[in-house]
Amino acid sequence: MGNTQGNDMGARRKGSRRGSSAPTITDVAREANCSPMTVSRVINGEANVREQTRENVLEAIRKLNYSPNRAARSLAGGEQLRIALLFENPSASYLSEFLMGALVEANKDDVQLVVQSCEGLDDIRPLIRSLATGGIQGFILPPPLCDDQSILDLIKELDVIAIAVGPGVASGIHSSVLIDDYQAAYDMTKHIIGLGHERIGFIIGNPEQVSSGKRLDGYMAAMEDAGLKPAPELIVQGRFSYRSGLQASERLLALDPRPTAIFASNDDMAAATVAVAHRLQLDVPTDVSICGFDDTDLASSIWPELTTIRQPIREMTAWAVSAMARALRGRKSGSRVQSEDKTLPYKLIRRESDAAPSLAQRGLRTNKP
Known part of the structure; x- marks a missing residue:
C-alpha cells in the first residue's frame, strides 16, 4: 500500500x-x-x-x-x-x-x-x-x-x-x-588601403538597417580620402545573411579584373566570401583579402580567421x-x-584573412587564364 x-x-x-x-x-x-x-x-x-x-x-x-x-x-x-x-x-x-x-x-x-x-x-x-x-x-x-x-x-x-x-x-x-558604425567602417577601409589595396569590393548590409548605410558611408569616405573612386560594380547589395554573402561575393569575384580585397558589412557575409573564394581555388589572403564586421564567434571559427571590427x-x-x-x-x-x-x-581585430596585395594583384591580374 x-x-x-x-x-x-x-x-x-x-x-x-x-x-x-x-x-x-x-x-x-x-x-x-x-x-x-x-x-x-x-x-x-x-x-x-x-x-x-x-x-x-x-x-x-x-x-x-x-x-x-x-x-x-x-x-x-x-x-x-x-x-x-x-x-x-x-x-x-x-x-x-x-x-x-x-x-x-x-x-x-x-x-x-x-x-x-x-x-x-x-x-x-x-x-x-x-x-x-x-x-x-x-x-x-x-x-x-x-x-x-x-x-x-x-x-x-x-x-x-x-x-x-x-x-x-x-x-x-x-x-x-x-x-560608431561610420567610423568603424572608415577605419577598416583605411586599414585595407594601408596594406596597398586600391580595388576594394564592398558588400552592403540589410538596406532596412541604418547601420548598413553608415558602414557604406564610412567605406566611401575612406576611399575618397585616399584619392580612390570605387567602380560601381565593386559595391554589391547584401542582407547580412550568409546566403546573401554568397550571392554578392560570387558577383564580385567574377569581375574582370576582380577586386584584390573585399570588405563585407558583417562576419556572415565575409565568411560566405571566403567560402566562394575557396570554391574558385583562390587563396585567402594571397589572391584576395577578405574582412568582416562584428567579430562574432564565426570570425574565429573559419579558416583563415577573419580580420574584422569587434562590435x-x-x-x-x-x-x-x-x-x-x-x-x-x-x-x-x-x-x-x-x-x-x-x-x-x-576595435579592429587583425587576423589571417588580409595581407598586402601580391605582385600579380598589383598588376590587376584578370580572371582569364
Missing part, C-alpha cells in the same frame, strides 16, 4: 510538471540533448561549452520561450520585471551573441526575459500590443526592428519602455546602445537589459524615466 501511495504521489508530481505552462531548465536540456548543468553554463556565459552545444541550447531557449529566472522569482514571491526581447535578424552568429549577453545579464538582474521571433511588420505590431497588455514592461529591440520608427512610436504610445540595441543612430525617443554585441545587450531593469525599478518607485544613449568602443 505504501508503494502504491508513493507511486500515486510521484505520478501527481509528474503530471503537475507536465501541466505547467512554464518550461523548465530540464525541458531546455531535453530539447538541446544535453544536461541541465550545461544549460546553466550557457545561461551564465561560461566558456567551457562546445560552440555547437551552445547553439543548440540557445535554439532550445528560443523555441521553448524559456525564462531562466521564472522559477526563482516565483519561489521568492516577488513581482517579476518582465522584458521581451524581439528579433528579426537573419544572422545566426549575431543573434547568438545578442542572446548570450541578454541571458547572462537577465540572470544577474532577476529579470524574466521573454524571447520572441518576429516575421515582419504585419506580425510585430499586434504582437507588441499583445505582449504589452499581457504584462511585458519593456522591449529590447535589435536591428532591424530598432530602426523602424513606426515600432518605436507604437511602444511609446503604449507607455512601455524600449531600448534599441545597435541602431544606426539614437532615436531620441527611447534609450539606445550602439557603436561588443554581448556587452551592448547586457547594458540594455541592465538599463531596462534600472528604468523599470525607477518607474515603480515613482521616478520619471528618461532616455539614455550609450556609445561603446569598437
Whole structure:
C-alpha cells in the first residue's frame, strides 16, 4: 500500500510538471540533448561549452520561450520585471551573441526575459500590443526592428519602455546602445588601403538597417580620402545573411579584373566570401583579402580567421537589459524615466584573412587564364 501511495504521489508530481505552462531548465536540456548543468553554463556565459552545444541550447531557449529566472522569482514571491526581447535578424552568429549577453545579464538582474521571433511588420505590431497588455514592461529591440520608427512610436504610445540595441543612430525617443558604425567602417577601409589595396569590393548590409548605410558611408569616405573612386560594380547589395554573402561575393569575384580585397558589412557575409573564394581555388589572403564586421564567434571559427571590427554585441545587450531593469525599478518607485544613449568602443581585430596585395594583384591580374 505504501508503494502504491508513493507511486500515486510521484505520478501527481509528474503530471503537475507536465501541466505547467512554464518550461523548465530540464525541458531546455531535453530539447538541446544535453544536461541541465550545461544549460546553466550557457545561461551564465561560461566558456567551457562546445560552440555547437551552445547553439543548440540557445535554439532550445528560443523555441521553448524559456525564462531562466521564472522559477526563482516565483519561489521568492516577488513581482517579476518582465522584458521581451524581439528579433528579426537573419544572422545566426549575431543573434547568438545578442542572446548570450541578454541571458547572462537577465540572470544577474532577476529579470524574466521573454524571447520572441518576429516575421515582419504585419506580425510585430499586434504582437507588441499583445505582449504589452499581457504584462511585458519593456522591449529590447535589435536591428532591424530598432530602426523602424513606426515600432518605436507604437511602444511609446503604449507607455512601455524600449531600448534599441545597435541602431544606426539614437532615436531620441527611447534609450539606445550602439557603436560608431561610420567610423568603424572608415577605419577598416583605411586599414585595407594601408596594406596597398586600391580595388576594394564592398558588400552592403540589410538596406532596412541604418547601420548598413553608415558602414557604406564610412567605406566611401575612406576611399575618397585616399584619392580612390570605387567602380560601381565593386559595391554589391547584401542582407547580412550568409546566403546573401554568397550571392554578392560570387558577383564580385567574377569581375574582370576582380577586386584584390573585399570588405563585407558583417562576419556572415565575409565568411560566405571566403567560402566562394575557396570554391574558385583562390587563396585567402594571397589572391584576395577578405574582412568582416562584428567579430562574432564565426570570425574565429573559419579558416583563415577573419580580420574584422569587434562590435561588443554581448556587452551592448547586457547594458540594455541592465538599463531596462534600472528604468523599470525607477518607474515603480515613482521616478520619471528618461532616455539614455550609450556609445561603446569598437576595435579592429587583425587576423589571417588580409595581407598586402601580391605582385600579380598589383598588376590587376584578370580572371582569364
